[in-house]
Amino acid sequence: MVHIGASLLLFVLAIISVLFSVLIAVKPAADPANSVLLRKANIAGLIESIVACAVLLTGLIAVYLGSWSLSLPWVWMSLMIMVFYIVALVYVTKPARLIVSQRGSAVKTGMQVILQIGHVLLILVAFSLMFLKPS
DSSP states (O other): OHHHHHHHHHHHHHHHHHHOOOHHHHHHHSSHHHHHHHHHHHHHHHHHHHHHHHHHHHHHHHHHHHHTTTHHHHHHHHHHHHHHHHHHHIIIIIIHHHHHHHOOHHHHOOOOOOHHHHHHHHHHHHHHHHHOOOO
């Protein structure tokens, strides 16, 4: 139950991150309004990273305590999606958000929004693997 709640919270935080990236993309340059948005986006990103780690850990605990084996393909794919999600969030998305808010171009802005939408799609794929449990 905690795992599902944390997963839904992660999805909401990913949508909020998309919203912040679009708002920052409206005027991609050094601006006082962008600095406030950037600060809020960084706080949301930090919370998103913590919740993503919690989802990963609760998923591992659920597999360990449940009747599923780690050798099932959907379990491994879901775990790898979450690991990739966390790594990309920290090492790709956050630096992209910082660059766009300081000296962004149209290409950098578009790529940042696409990265955020890609994160939402990764979460949707992980959700579908969890619910469908293909063997």
